[in-house]
Amino acid sequence: MTDLVIEDAKIVDGTGAPWFRGAVGVTDHEISEIYRNTDPDIDATTVNADGRVVCPGFIDTHSHSDIELFDNPTLAPKVRQGITTEILGQDGFSMAPMYREGGAEEWSKQLGALAGQTDIAWSWGSVGDYLDAVEESGVAPNAALLVGHGTVRFNVLGMDSRDPTDEELEEMADLVTEALEDGAAGFSTGLIYTPCTYAGTHEVQELAARLGSYGRPFVAHIRSEGRWIWNAFDEFIDIGAEEGIPLHLSHFKMGGPEQHGKVNRATSLIEAARERGVDFTAEQYPYTAGSTMLSAVLPPWVHAAGPKGTLEYLTDDDARERIRQDITEWRITGWENIGALSGWDNVVIANVESEENTEVEGASIAEIANDRDTEPVDVVCELLVEEELSVSITLHMLDENDVQEIFSYERVCVGTDGLFGGKPHPRVYGTYPRILGTYVREKNLLTLEEAIRKMTSLPARAMGLDHKGVIRPGMDADLIVFDPVQVESRATFENPRRYPKGIDYVLVNGEFAVREGEMTENLPGRAIRK
Known part of the structure; x- marks a missing residue:
C-alpha cells in the first residue's frame, strides 16, 4: 500500500533526461511508483507539488559535518538546501578509527577549526562504532564515511614528520582495510594538511591500494591546487592508473592568479586519464572562495x-x-x-x-x-x-570564469565543503540553491536536468550509493520539491547564516525533514554502510 503520493509534479529524475509531468509514490522508505498521471487515484497521504519540480535528494560529496551532526542532528543549514546525504571523512580527516591512547582529545584539537568542538564523548573506536554512534544519536540526512589517511597515520605515527617503517605502513594499511570492512565508503587524503602532507607517494599509494578489491573511490585533496598543481595531478592520476581504483578529486579548482584561465589544461588531463582507463570524477563548490x-x-x-x-x-x-x-x-x-x-x-x-x-x-x-x-x-x-x-x-583566491567552466564540465558534481560556526562561508547554507537560482535560471549555464544530474545521480555513482540519486521504483525515497522560479540562495559572505528560498519539501527515506519550507525536527537519516 502506498503511503505518500507527490502529485502534479514536474519530475526531474536525476539522470539528465528531460523532465516529465507525473506523480511519485512512496512506500516504506522507498520510491514505489512513478505515475504519468499527475493526479493518480490512490488512497494515500498526498502532497500537491502544484507544477513544482520533484527530484532526488542532493548528495553533498564533501561534508565536514562529522562532529556537528552530534550537536545539531537536524543539520538544518544542509537539509534546508535539499541535501539528503552527507559524505563525511574528507581531506584525510575521519573521526574513526581512533585507537591511539589519548588520541581522541589530541585529534579533536588538531581538527577543531575544521570539524568543530563538542562536549560529546568520543565513545567509538572503529568506523563501525562511529556509524553506530551516528545512528544512535539520530540525524536528519543520511551519512556515509570515508576513512581518512591522516587518521590512520595519526593512529600509528602520531604527528611525526617521517616515513613509516614497512611494519608501520602495513599497520596503517590494515586500518584502512578494517574500515572498509566496517562499511567505509572509500578512502580520503588531504595532501596539503598535516599529517597527510608528511607522506610520500609510496605511502599514499600503498594505502589507496587497499581499495582495489572493494571498488570504492580514492578521494583526494591533491598536494597542490596552485603553484604545484600539475605535479599534483600527475601523482594522483598515476596512483589511480597503477592501482586500478576509482579517483575522485575534491573541490576542483584553479588556485591563485598563476593558474587562472587554465581549466582546459586540467580537464584535458582528466580526459587523458580516462583514456588510460582511470575512473575519474570530481566535485566543486560554486564560489570564488574556499574555506579551511x-x-x-x-x-x-x-x-x-x-x-x-x-x-x-x-x-x-x-x-x-x-x-x-x-x-x-x-x-x-x-x-x-x-x-x-x-x-x-x-x-x-x-x-x-x-x-x-x-x-x-x-x-x-x-x-x-x-x-x-x-x-x-x-x-x-x-x-x-x-x-x-x-x-x-x-x-578568496579563485576566478568566477574558472568556476563556471569547471561546473560546466560533465565529470564534475557538487559539494559544499562547508565549515560550521561563527561567520561561515555562505556555501554552508547556500551551495545547491545558488546553482539552481544563479547558474541555471539566471545565467543559463546548464539545463535544469543537467544541473540536477550533477547533484544527484553523478555523486551517487562516484560514491557508490547504488540506491540513491535517481527517481526509480525501489530507490530510496530521498526527494525534494522546489520551485524553479523562486529557488535561490540568500546566504552571502556578509550575511552567511540565511536559509534559501524556494525549497518547500525535503524527504529523507520517505519521511519529511522539511515540510512547507520549515524543519520538522524528524531525524530519518541513516548511517550508510557499504
Whole structure:
C-alpha cells in the first residue's frame, strides 16, 4: 500500500533526461511508483507539488559535518538546501578509527577549526562504532564515511614528520582495510594538511591500494591546487592508473592568479586519464572562495609535534621568524603556501571559539594586522595561540570564469565543503540553491536536468550509493520539491547564516525533514554502510 503520493509534479529524475509531468509514490522508505498521471487515484497521504519540480535528494560529496551532526542532528543549514546525504571523512580527516591512547582529545584539537568542538564523548573506536554512534544519536540526512589517511597515520605515527617503517605502513594499511570492512565508503587524503602532507607517494599509494578489491573511490585533496598543481595531478592520476581504483578529486579548482584561465589544461588531463582507463570524477563548490583551518597557512614542520608543540612554536620568537620567512620567501618546495598564494587581504577569519575574539570574524588578516599595528604572520600566530588552534578562515583566491567552466564540465558534481560556526562561508547554507537560482535560471549555464544530474545521480555513482540519486521504483525515497522560479540562495559572505528560498519539501527515506519550507525536527537519516 502506498503511503505518500507527490502529485502534479514536474519530475526531474536525476539522470539528465528531460523532465516529465507525473506523480511519485512512496512506500516504506522507498520510491514505489512513478505515475504519468499527475493526479493518480490512490488512497494515500498526498502532497500537491502544484507544477513544482520533484527530484532526488542532493548528495553533498564533501561534508565536514562529522562532529556537528552530534550537536545539531537536524543539520538544518544542509537539509534546508535539499541535501539528503552527507559524505563525511574528507581531506584525510575521519573521526574513526581512533585507537591511539589519548588520541581522541589530541585529534579533536588538531581538527577543531575544521570539524568543530563538542562536549560529546568520543565513545567509538572503529568506523563501525562511529556509524553506530551516528545512528544512535539520530540525524536528519543520511551519512556515509570515508576513512581518512591522516587518521590512520595519526593512529600509528602520531604527528611525526617521517616515513613509516614497512611494519608501520602495513599497520596503517590494515586500518584502512578494517574500515572498509566496517562499511567505509572509500578512502580520503588531504595532501596539503598535516599529517597527510608528511607522506610520500609510496605511502599514499600503498594505502589507496587497499581499495582495489572493494571498488570504492580514492578521494583526494591533491598536494597542490596552485603553484604545484600539475605535479599534483600527475601523482594522483598515476596512483589511480597503477592501482586500478576509482579517483575522485575534491573541490576542483584553479588556485591563485598563476593558474587562472587554465581549466582546459586540467580537464584535458582528466580526459587523458580516462583514456588510460582511470575512473575519474570530481566535485566543486560554486564560489570564488574556499574555506579551511587558519593553521593550514603554517609550514608543515610547525605541526610535527602535535597541537601542544605547535602552540609552543607559535610563541617562540625564533620559530615565528622561521615561519615568516618560509611563508614570505616560499622556501619550501612543493608546500601549498595558501597564505602567500591568496594574499593576506584575501584570508578572512570565519570562526573563532572564544567570545573575546568574535570581533575579528569577517575581517581579513591584513585588516587585523593594520588594526593591531603588527605583521600578518604575527596576527596568524597570536590568533592561533589565543584560540588554541580553533580558527577557521575563508580564502578568496579563485576566478568566477574558472568556476563556471569547471561546473560546466560533465565529470564534475557538487559539494559544499562547508565549515560550521561563527561567520561561515555562505556555501554552508547556500551551495545547491545558488546553482539552481544563479547558474541555471539566471545565467543559463546548464539545463535544469543537467544541473540536477550533477547533484544527484553523478555523486551517487562516484560514491557508490547504488540506491540513491535517481527517481526509480525501489530507490530510496530521498526527494525534494522546489520551485524553479523562486529557488535561490540568500546566504552571502556578509550575511552567511540565511536559509534559501524556494525549497518547500525535503524527504529523507520517505519521511519529511522539511515540510512547507520549515524543519520538522524528524531525524530519518541513516548511517550508510557499504
